[in-house]
Amino acid sequence: MTTTTRVAPLIDARGLHKHFGPLHVLKGVDLMVAPRELVVVIGPSGSGKSTLLRCLNLLETPDSGSVVVDGIDLMDPRTDINLARQRIGMVFQSFNLYPTMSALGNVTLALRHVAGKSAAEADVLGMAALARVGLADRAGHRPHQLSGGQQQRVAIARAVALEPRAMLFDEPTSSLDPELVGSVLAVMRELRADGMTMVVVSHEMGFARAAADRVVFMEDGAIVEQGPPDAIFGDATHSRTRAFVGQIRA
Amino acid sequence: MSDFFDAGIILAAWPMLWRGLLTTLALSALVVPLGLAAGFGLALLSTSRSRAVRWGVIGWTDLFRAFPPLVLLILLYGGLPFAGLELGGVACMAIAFFLNTGSYYSEVIRAGMESVPPGQSEAARSLGLGTWQTLRTIVLPQALRRVLPDLVSNTLEVVKLTSLASVVAVPELLYQARQAQSLTYNPSPIFAAAVLYAVALWPFVKILRRLEQRAAPSR
Ligand SMILES: Nc1ncnc2c1ncn2[C@@H]1O[C@H](COP(=O)(O)OP(=O)(O)O)[C@@H](O)[C@H]1O
Ligand SMILES: [Mg+2]
Numbered sequence: 001m002t003t004t005t006r007v008a009p010l011i012d013a014r015g016l017h018k019h020f021g022p023l024h025v026l027k028g029v030d031l032m033v034a035p036r037e038l039v040v041v042i043g044p045s046g047s048g049k050s051t052l053l054r055c056l057n058l059l060e061t062p063d064s065g066s067v068v069v070d071g072i073d074l075m076d077p078r079t080d081i082n083l084a085r086q087r088i089g090m091v092f093q094s095f096n097l098y099p100t101m102s103a104l105g106n107v108t109l110a111l112r113h114v115a116g117k118s119a120a121e122a123d124v125l126g127m128a129a130l131a132r133v134g135l136a137d138r139a140g141h142r143p144h145q146l147s148g149g150q151q152q153r154v155a156i157a158r159a160v161a162l163e164p165r166a167m168l169f170d171e172p173t174s175s176l177d178p179e180l181v182g183s184v185l186a187v188m189r190e191l192r193a194d195g196m197t198m199v200v201v202s203h204e205m206g207f208a209r210a211a212a213d214r215v216v217f218m219e220d221g222a223i224v225e226q227g228p229p230d231a232i233f234g235d236a237t238h239s240r241t242r243a244f245v246g247q248i249r250a
Numbered sequence: 251m252s253d254f255f256d257a258g259i260i261l262a263a264w265p266m267l268w269r270g271l272l273t274t275l276a277l278s279a280l281v282v283p284l285g286l287a288a289g290f291g292l293a294l295l296s297t298s299r300s301r302a303v304r305w306g307v308i309g310w311t312d313l314f315r316a317f318p319p320l321v322l323l324i325l326l327y328g329g330l331p332f333a334g335l336e337l338g339g340v341a342c343m344a345i346a347f348f349l350n351t352g353s354y355y356s357e358v359i360r361a362g363m364e365s366v367p368p369g370q371s372e373a374a375r376s377l378g379l380g381t382w383q384t385l386r387t388i389v390l391p392q393a394l395r396r397v398l399p400d401l402v403s404n405t406l407e408v409v410k411l412t413s414l415a416s417v418v419a420v421p422e423l424l425y426q427a428r429q430a431q432s433l434t435y436n437p438s439p440i441f442a443a444a445v446l447y448a449v450a451l452w453p454f455v456k457i458l459r460r461l462e463q464r465a466a467p468s469r
Contacts, residue, residue: 057376059372059375059376082378082379082380083378084378085375085376085377085378086377086378088376089376089377090373090376092369092372092373094367094369096367096369096370096372096373097373098370098373098388098392099392100391100392100395109374109377109379109387110374110377110378110379113379113383113387114377114378114379114383155373158373158377159376159377162377162378
């Protein structure tokens with residue numbers, strides 16, 4: 001127990017259960033994330049990491065449990081989920097940029113259609129977001145004219161432009177060539193330095209060690225163990241965690 | 251052979267043929283938008299969260315694609331009066347094409363929507379766009395771009411099918427040509443009508459070919 005005053009978690013998910021047909025994918029997961037905290041989630045493929053992340057903005061609806069983000073109860077039927085999602089940015093493994101729009105068009109779409117900005121305002125904010133990820137000079141490029149790393153940075157800018165309170169990253173560098181991973185991680189580090197609350201599913205151990213406050217190890221739909229990166233990567237309590245860490249290190 | 255292409259007869263029948271061509275165009279301008287509207291409506295309904303609605307759409311589209319449009323048309327024109335409802339030929343065309351071609355358009359549009367990767371809508375939803383906004387700004391533009399050749403091709407078929415209206419006394423091109431034929435006891439007007447159809451549709455076939463060529467490499 002620390003002696004610092006307890007702050008209310010920005011993300012407060014409890015007792016999450018999720019089935020896909022007969023498959024029990026989340027078996028009672030609790031995840032609390034403090035403001036400005038960066039949590040890295042690791043675990044074998046199929047352990048439910050993406051499903052957990054997608055429950056945090058209700059892209060998947062949990063069968064039971066509660067998800068409260070920034071004081072908003074996402075499971076409450078009276079909650080305007082579209083309004084709530086503006087506060088929770090998400091970045092996907094496959095970027096999911098809109099192929100027919102320019103980088104700037106990708107970033108301004110939600111500013112115009114969701115945040116209600118005029119085209120001119122949206123362009124200004126969109127350019128600022130692109131500058132933040134170092135791509136102001138690529139504003140007019142279409143996704144297919146950009147490298148994977150640049151596409152992922154545009155995707156980050158697209159989410160950041162709405163000024164979310166928290167960001168979710170689902171294996172943001174897994175589909176990138178190794179030489180492009182660094183540029184994306186650098187942008188994520190800057191976000192962290194600016195105080196963004198982040199949940200990152202990633203097996204980039206260097207990033208986790210340097211940037212994470214906490215590492216969560218998931219297996220088979222449950223959180224097995226969590227703690228500071230040094231503890232999880234150094235000497236984890238559970239043999240399963242140690243075995244998995246050994247694998248990703250190899 | 252000279253019977254088949256009698257310039258004098260074609261010239262005499264020309265005013266009728268010309269009016270027929272204009273009627274065919276007007277009829278197309280009526281039934282194509284109707285079919286498209288039905289197609290969009292059905293395609294959007296097919297994304298409904300309700301299973302009953304989705305099954306209903308499938309049943310509806312399958313039924314009307316299995317139903318020969320000529321039979322449907324004659325049923326409406328000749329059958330409805332027995333049910334106490336008498337509709338003109340144009341109204342029957344509108345209804346038949348709404349049902350029949352709407353189902354074909356719906357399948358084309360639906361295939362386009364299904365070809366858009368789910369990650370596209372997920373990204374939009376995660377940014378706070380609503381269901382309808384996501385459809386309108388992300389899914390439909392990409393879907394229509396992908397199936398544009400099929401939409402044009404389907405539209406060509408619909409325009410050709412407007413000749414069915416000749417059996418319900420709508421004075422479109424084929425109807426006028428047959429009138430002229432029976433007045434003159436000579437097949438030349440039919441021949442002229444065939445040429446007019448081909449000439450009018452030729453540019454659209456050319457456009458279709460270019461669209462298909464442009465779409466081919468990315469497939
Ligand atoms: N939409 C879905 N429908 C059915 N099964 C799914 C769906 N999404 C995920 N799953 C299954 O749930 C399990 C967990 O998936 P996921 O959360 O993607 O794991 P991870 O991200 O850790 O690899 C896997 O077995 C996967 O096949
Ligand atoms: Mg995953």
